[in-house]
Amino acid sequence: MELAILRESEDAKDAYDRSLDLARHAEKWGYTRFWLAEHHNMASVGSSSPALLIGYLANGTSKIRLGSGGIMLPNHSPLMVAEQFGTLETLFPGRIDLGLGRAPGTDQTTARALRRGRVETVQDFPQDLDQLQLYFSDDNMDSKVRAFPAEGLDVPIYLLGSSMSSAILAAEKGLPYAFASHFAPTYFLQAIRHYKANFKPSKYLAKPYVISCINVIAGDTDEKANSMATSFYQMALGIIRGKSYPLKKPVKSMDNIWSRDEAAAIQNMMACTFVGSKATVKTDLERFIKQTEVDEIMVSTNIYDSADRLRSYELVGEIMQEGK
Template identity: 70%
Template sequence: MIGKMKQSKPLDEVAFSVLDLAIIKEQHDAADAFERSLDLAKHTEKWGYKRFWLAEHHNMVSVGSSATAVLIGHIAGGTRHIRVGSGGIMLPNHAPLMVAEQFGTLASLYPDRIDLGLGRAPGTDQTTARALRRDRLETVEEFPRDLEELQLYLSDDNIDGKVRAIPGEGLDIPIYLLGSSMSSARLAAKKGLPYAFASHFAPAQFLDAIRYYREHFEPSEYLKSPYVISCVNVIAAETDEKAHQMATSFYQMALGIVRRKSYPLRPPVDTMEGIWTEAEAAAINQMMACSFVGDATSVRGELEHFQEITQVDEIMVCSHIYDHGERLRSYELAASCFKKKLVTP
């Protein structure tokens, strides 16, 4: 990372949230993943997390959140006040009208609680993307046009339109642009929208992208000043040793990405030696540079350093941990890192 750009607000003034993928564990099914996701949402709501987002991915045996809008309804229906949304909906996979209607329905059922995060990646491999899009080929120009079409459907200005989103029209559904590159930063800045960066798996352009976004941000009716969300991996436990052992489940799942295979989340192991090669370990460590593993004290110290450098407005926590109880404890410890007093064993 680079040095400080300017004075940033302290960690205990930064909003903190959750990114979930309804991860499917080895020898378990999607129903189990959905039950655990809802339980996590209920607990993180209690611990002060601001929002609970779900990500659209396809053709991955480890990820159960492919029907993202449906799962958002499940989570929102089982919680009381935490914001629930998409991190994100991959807009090129969908007709903008359908997205407007789906999120209009969600926002009507759960007023002032639904977020619409949008991405332009397919969330899958190209073969599956073609199956989703029925051979529709995305161009660079199409995503901005689809975004404008979606914004029109959700606005009051479309009241006399020949095609209207019912429900959806006129509802205040916040839109966030997601990305992992400079192109998404440019579009978010130009459109005056909040920007969420996938630093939890693609940190390479993170600092350059958020710098560009802030320097070129154009205020809009949606947002008056830049707003940056960074997603990071956090695995916290009572001891550093325990956290690093728990993290081996996460490393095994990441290994599937490197090998272009999809594995369900596997139980932790004592060591990754013999499971990955040195080259694979280096690739995963580079990919997961924005990861914080350890006890609460060490994680908070690393998060404070991260915040000092990046000055983000919100940190979104993603934690792939095999044991559900240990995962809950990790999120509880992570929440305490954003507060003045750490949770103690």
């Protein structure tokens, strides 16, 4: 999961180029997919336009699946989303995923600016999902409004969530479900259990499929990984404080940077975070997968140094290949 986070003294183009470099390496190391999230009005987050970034990364890679984690559907018309992802699938056939969320991906003031006064409710999301699926379907051929070139294309749709709502809807619709356990783990187990227990097979999916997004910071030693993780903790502190912090250099200690309450809040938020050497992370990941029975893990790694970040993804790739 990628946000194209800007580092200190870096602009968005630098972040995009690092994302492309990561996608190329991830492809080489055997990763299945590479998703970008939608966020707005955050100075240090470069992924405000996932569809455009997906095209940029897809053009620079050859086989890894590229997708949204996700497109925040309430911010967009289903027609436009269908057209955008239909275009991507046409240009890069068999490589595009469409992950959908219902949160705004920003503050309420910015959400109002995005939606130009249109008030989206929880009840509207399932209707928008139905409309989007219809635009991709051949059943829409006789409609007065059709989505070209999306019509008839097979673009897999995933529902994203951090609470129970999307788990319920994904089970009802028979769609794969991705949980944001990397920053909102509170309802993770409850949500995936409900999803699995209540899943209704559909033409899209025969049995439930769960993706868990997790934070992983792997290094050649536990000490190295824990040091690198301080950059991530400083970034996470911005979430607690409602600010968009760039990725900062590692520090020796967080004690003088966060308060005791902030540290506790971040530790709770990072319950699905794995930091350590390859051996440490491998043991912890194997335990996590066994306990949760998720079908796929999606890795989010925010490390200041680009070489260290690539090394972390390389180590996780080795762990997953060894587990096959």
